[in-house]
Amino acid sequence: MTASDRETGNPFAGLPWQDEPMLARLHERLEAQAQQEGILDVAYRTIDTPVGALLLAATDQGLMRVAYEVQDHEAVLQQLADKVSPRILQAPTRLEKAARQFEEYFSGRRTRFELELDWRLSKGFRREVLVHLPDIAYGHTESYAEVASASGSPKAVRAVGTACATNPLPVVVPCHRVVRSDGTEGGYVGGQGVKHTLLTLERAA
Amino acid sequence: MQPFEQIVHDYGPMVLRVCRAVVGPQDAEDAWSETFLSAMTAYPGLDPDAHVEAWLVTIAHRKAIDIARANARRPVAVDDIPERPGNSDRPESWDGDLWAALKALPKRQLQAVAYHYLAGLPYKEIAALTGGSTDAARRAAADGIKTLRTTYPRDGTEEKGAAR
Incomplete structure (x- = not known):
């Protein structure tokens, strides 16, 4: 509302402008x-x-x-x-x-998500990798190399890392259960601290 | 193209004001709902350079015409529904006196007032919507406001009082 509106007498000036x-x-x-x-x-x-x-x-x-x-x-x-x-x-x-x-x-009361998933945001090899991840049981981890082997491309360790980094469905598709071969946790889409929190939660339950 | 949620958030309040002024408190919610349902259906095909306010007001304008026609066909017109008793909560309300004053305006004036003062559309776009020239739309809005100042004379009292 402009000043000129007020001068001409805008009849709506006193009304609530938002009605939440x-x-x-x-x-x-x-x-x-x-x-x-x-x-x-x-x-x-x-x-x-x-x-x-x-x-x-x-x-x-x-x-x-x-x-x-x-x-x-x-x-x-x-x-x-x-x-x-x-x-x-x-x-x-x-x-x-x-x-x-x-x-x-x-809250530690669920170890597996039972939801319909729409995979359309993930394609090709990345999708093959991600589809396999729910097979890694709750509370367990696999290395990037192991996931690469399970996906049928043992040399594609780096590509597994990329698949995890671009996972459109983190937590549900548990890329946090994929860790480095030396036992350290490695990177995560939600940040390393979040990966640690999820792995700790799953070990505790 | 923005998520439609953003459109609802940014323009929902404006469309509600326009609906309340043009179809009145009884039908405003239906008019709003039908406007946004239509808009959402057509949204993916909207020209990215389109003026979203004008697009939404155009849809609301058509829905208001549909609602007015449907009401005219109904045996009990909205006019015959008695005002709720004790509804004297102006000036903070859209009901009662303001709607009575708006409803009494010629249709062109009501539209010009609502689309300019509540939707913020320039007169050129209002003319495109309601027909006639830009000047005619400007005159209709001015005449409408002039009438409202006598039939609903709440505004200006504070400002004039303060100026004295």
């Missing part, structure tokens, strides 16, 4: 209607965990993306808009089951 409760209600209604009409291509929510806020995003095929705060949630959503579809809404309903399983995992 109604907008929240309208947003919920939009989520439900978009889902029903089949135009909610990507639904997301964030959850609080001991390793910070996690962004969870799902298509109607399943969970597609998990991202740590250090990966910049806004940037990740923009990538999803570019690569998958801009029809993205914050719509927690589609992610209720996933959110519950994360909560159980972080």
Whole structure:
């Protein structure tokens, strides 16, 4: 609103400019209607965990993306808009089951995620590597070299590292269970401290 | 192209204000919902250089026309629904007196006032939407505001009081 509006007597000047409760209600209604009409291509929510806020995003095929705060949630959503579809809404309903399983995992009550996964953000050899990772049992680790052998390319140790570093579904696809041959933990998408926290959690449970 | 969530966040409040002014408190929520559902459906095909406010107001404008037509066909028009008693909470409310004053305006004036003062659209874009010339849209908004100052004379009292 400009000064000239006020001079001409804008009749709306005294009205509330934002109506948060109604907008929240309208947003919920939009989520439900978009889902029903089949135009909610990507639904997301964030959850609080001991390793910070996690962004969870799902298509109607399943969970597609998990991202740590250090990966910049806004940037990740923009990538999803570019690569998958801009029809993205914050719509927690589609992610209720996933959110519950994360909560159980972080409280040590869940050792395996049972979720539909949408693998579309991972291709080729990287995807082959990642698909194998849930076979590494909870509380156990494998070296990058062992994972390379299991993926049928024993020499592709570096490529396994790249696959882990670009894992679109960390925690659920447990790239944190892949460590260096010398026993040290190695790098991690969420940062080394987070990898250590996850491995410690799994050893304790 | 931004995630649609960003569009809802950035423009949802503006569209709600426009809907409240143009279709009234009874139908504003339906108009908002239908506007954003349509917008989301069409969003991937939107020209990246498009003026998003004008695009959304255009959709809201069409939804408002649909709602007005549907109401006209209904046996009980919105006009016949009695105002809630004791609804005298102006000036902080969209209900009651303001809506009564807006509803009394000629349609062109109401649209010009809402799209300029609540959506912030320039008169040129309003003219493209409602037909007629840019000058006609500017006059319609000015006439509408002039009428509102007499039929809903709350604004200006503080400013004028302070100036005295």
